[in-house]
Amino acid sequence: MFESITKKLSTIIKKVTGIGIITEKNIEEAIKEIRMSLLEADVNYKVVKEFTEKIKLKSLGTELIKSINANQQFIKIVHDEIVTLLGQNTSYLNLTEKPAFIMLVGLQGCGKTTTVAxxxxxxxxxxxxxxxxxxGVDVYRPxxxxxxxxxxxxxNxxxxxxxxxxxxxxxxxAIKKTVNEYYDAVLFDTAGRLHIDAEMIDELKKIKSLTFFSEILLVADAMLGQISVDVAKNFNDALGITGIILTKTDGDARGGAALSMKYITGVPIKFLGTGEKLDKFEKFHPERMASRILGMGDIVSLVEKANKSITLEQAKKVEEKIKKATFNLEDFLEQIKAIKKMGPIGDLLKMVPGTSALPDIDFDEKELKHIEAIILSMTPKERAYPEIIDISRRQRIAKGSGTTPEKVNKLLKQFNQMKKMIKHMGKKRFNAFPNFPFPGF
Ligand SMILES: Nc1nc2c(ncn2[C@@H]2O[C@H](COP(=O)(O)OP(=O)(O)OP(=O)(O)O)[C@@H](O)[C@H]2O)c(=O)[nH]1
Ligand SMILES: [Mg+2]
Incomplete structure (x- = not known):
């Protein structure tokens, strides 16, 4: 969702970072570019105006220009203002009641039923x-x-x-049924309409009055941009919503809805829908999202994801190997398999700072099988010292693995790239996350 705006903002940020002595003019230019990028991303014009004015006030009104690290401070101001836009403190679900009654509302086709699941x-x-x-209380669609x-x-x-x-x-x-049944949560899937109308709101209000709802969540389609923001505002005025779940953020939405929602409605985004499948659902973190939008990487999310699929022990082992420079093809295979478990690599790479410079290490299942077969067709010596693989060895390996010498070649190239990448990252160690699978983060 944020690809295009991220590209623009990170370019601006990079430019500012590279300026030796920052002047008032530099700042003004950067702010102008930020304003353009936000407008192009379909962010509400009122939001853009206030946002840029605040940045201007904070950066020009202070002693920032005269300070030594003015660029970093400017970037921090922009970052913090984006966090404020997205909703400063991560709001979360109220789950203290048992059961927690939760109602999902929204326009037709925004993804309510999928999101309930x-x-x-x-x-x-x-x-x-x-x-x-x-x-299931959608009684209108058969x-x-x-x-x-x-x-x-x-x-289940x-x-x-x-x-x-x-x-x-x-x-x-349904509410009667839950008495003495010890449910943890009861989720209502309500009906959607093409437009918000009095009858629809009336029905939702009546359902709301039946019990205490811990959460009334609006499901909003990110693809609809500012229309979704207006819808959220109307729903909130009529019903009082406690949070927003922004769906279809995997589509080519420009991010305007996400960036305007909290400011215009006062209601925080709590989750993002990132695909059709049921596990494509993420808790919304304003801090992390702001870093991601500015192209500063989202190390925290990445580490959380990675920790789920890679054990500390495995990570330490790889780190040791890199240190001793014995990272070989078997380790390479293990690493790819572990990365694969984390989900689509494209998703992950977006979270890593400076990833545009990284080699393409996205493999599909079939390719992974080929890689495995190729590596298994090598002798232990070849796996440890891939540089000894000459033309005849390459042909033998290709034959043994049912692939082609070109495939073997490609794999060796990718291995070298990964080795280089890891080495490069090792130089810029990120000590805050010592257990991250790629040494260097
Ligand atoms: N790509 C993508 N598709 C989504 C997402 N969430 C829902 N969808 C798709 O959007 C379509 C509509 O989803 P539903 O869950 O039926 O939407 P709804 O709001 O319940 O629709 P009505 O009940 O007709 O009002 C389906 O094809 C979903 O698979 C998402 O986050 N990303
Ligand atoms: Mg539905």
């Missing part, structure tokens, strides 16, 4: 909730209840609905 799945895994009920039922089976949680056309009645009975 994603959120249930998230609560199950991240909060170890083991008793969750999904309630297949809606069936869709939710299927999803509930997929993630309970489902409730009735074959009647009264959403309020179904909600009432």
């Amino acid at each position: 994603k959120l249930a799945n998230y609560l199950k895994h991240e909060h170890k909730f083991n008793k969750i009920l999904l309630v 297949a809606a209840k069936e869709q939710l039922k299927k999803l509930s089976q997929q993630i 949680v309970d489902f409730y609905t009735e074959n009647i056309n009264n959403a309020i009645k179904i909600s009432e009975n």
